[in-house]
Amino acid sequence: MGENQKCRTQVNLSKKVVQQIDEIVDPRKRSEFLEEAAVASLRGQILKKWIELGEEFKGLTLDDIYYPSREELETRSG
Numbered sequence: 001m002g003e004n005q006k007c008r009t010q011v012n013l014s015k016k017v018v019q020q021i022d023e024i025v026d027p028r029k030r031s032e033f034l035e036e037a038a039v040a041s042l043r044g045q046i047l048k049k050w051i052e053l054g055e056e057f058k059g060l061t062l063d064d065i066y067y068p069s070r071e072e073l074e075t076r077s078g
Contacts, residue, residue: 011034013021018030025033068076 021030021033
C-alpha cells in the first residue's frame with residue numbers, strides 16, 4: 001500500500017475521548033488528528049526500542065566483535 005494511500009478502519013473510543021478530540025479539532029478532522037497521534041506514538045515506541053537496543057550494546061567496541069579473516073570466509077564458502 002502506498003504511503004499516501006488511505007485505508008478505512010474502525011476504532012472504538014469512549015465518548016469522553018471523542019468529545020475531547022472534537023473540542024480540539026473539527027469533527028471532520030478526527031481522522032487526521034488520530035493519524036497524527038498514532039504516528040507520534042509509533043515514533044515514541046521506535047525511539048524507546050532504539051534506546052533499549054543501545055543499552056544492550058553500551059560499551060562495546062570493535063575489539064569486542066569477532067571479524068573472520070578473508071581466508072576464513074573463503075574457506076567457509078567452499
